[in-house]
Amino acid sequence: MSSSALTKPEMCGLLAKHLQFHLFGAMLVSLGVVASCKFGLAEKRKKAYADFCRNYDSRKDFEEMKKAGIFQSAK
Secondary structure, three states: OOOOOOOOOOOOOHHHHHHHHHHHHHHHHHHHHHHHHHHHHHHHHHHHHHHHHHHOOHHHHHHHHHHHOOOOOOO
């Protein structure tokens, strides 16, 4: 075995190199999760709430609850 066949392990800057790689990967993953939550959940909820508020009739809902006998003070 000759010593020239074996390469020396890289020790100088190894930690910084691995931290940089994993930090970049973690940033990409977190941005992906944030984007999927925003467009997958938040936009659907916002649209459903806007549709509900647009079509909601509080007077009609009150009359139905009053007819059902939920309120004790309303005659």
